[in-house]
Amino acid sequence: MIIGIVAIARNYAIGKDGKLPWHYPADLKFFKQTTTGNAVVMGINTWASIGRPLPNRLNIVLSRTAELEPQPGVLLLRSKEAVLELAKYLKGDIFLIGGAKTYENFADSIDKWIVTEVPETVEDADVFMPRDFADGFEITDTTELEGGLIVKYFQKP
Numbered sequence: 001m002i003i004g005i006v007a008i009a010r011n012y013a014i015g016k017d018g019k020l021p022w023h024y025p026a027d028l029k030f031f032k033q034t035t036t037g038n039a040v041v042m043g044i045n046t047w048a049s050i051g052r053p054l055p056n057r058l059n060i061v062l063s064r065t066a067e068l069e070p071q072p073g074v075l076l077l078r079s080k081e082a083v084l085e086l087a088k089y090l091k092g093d094i095f096l097i098g099g100a101k102t103y104e105n106f107a108d109s110i111d112k113w114i115v116t117e118v119p120e121t122v123e124d125a126d127v128f129m130p131r132d133f134a135d136g137f138e139i140t141d142t143t144e145l146e147g148g149l150i151v152k153y154f155q156k157p
């Protein structure tokens with residue numbers, strides 16, 4: 001299963017200056033609990049933003065040209081197709097953890113979305129989700145996190 005997981009502002013902002021435009025410990029905890037034990041796929045910009053391998057997850061980093069120092073738990077792949085091929089051999093789920101370019105490239109292959117709604121409008125953000133990113137999906141569950149965050153689970157009908 002390929003699952004997109006994203007935290008998104010009221011105006012669809014997800015990033016600013018190469019980072020998250022907010023700090024919500026409850027969402028970071030939720031992200032950790034949800035993704036641990038699985039593979040996470042991220043674009044090279046998101047990799048640079050996180051700055052280290054996420055522990056207890058296979059970290060798959062995507063770039064067509066960049067090189068990375070070999071390190072445990074990190075795999076550099078060159079294409080979406082390479083990720084989909086690898087997915088056949090993985091036991092757990094694949095979580096797409098961003099950013100916008102990576103979500104966009106995988107849009108046709110995403111089975112589920114887990115979306116944290118952040119109760120803010122980030123006017124000066126520089127990375128946004130497209131407003132129609134969850135078109136064709138339906139909400140299957142909703143939960144609340146501390147800090148006024150709402151998590152919505154989306155699945156294809």
Ligand SMILES: NC(=O)c1ccc[n+]([C@@H]2O[C@H](COP(=O)([O-])OP(=O)(O)OC[C@H]3O[C@@H](n4cnc5c(N)ncnc54)[C@H](OP(=O)(O)O)[C@@H]3O)[C@@H](O)[C@H]2O)c1
Nearest residue numbers: 007015018019020043044045046063064098099100101102
């Ligand atoms: N709110 C959230 O939940 C959330 C989650 C993640 C990230 N973010 C934020 O989003 C921003 C980064 O997003 P972004 O869109 O700029 O970058 P990104 O998706 O992290 O990285 C984009 C780069 O990844 C590589 N890539 C992506 N898809 C690929 C594919 N199919 N094949 C090969 N390479 C591929 C390319 O690298 P090359 O150009 O080297 O080929 C591309 O330029 C940051 O501000 C970050 O904090 C927010």
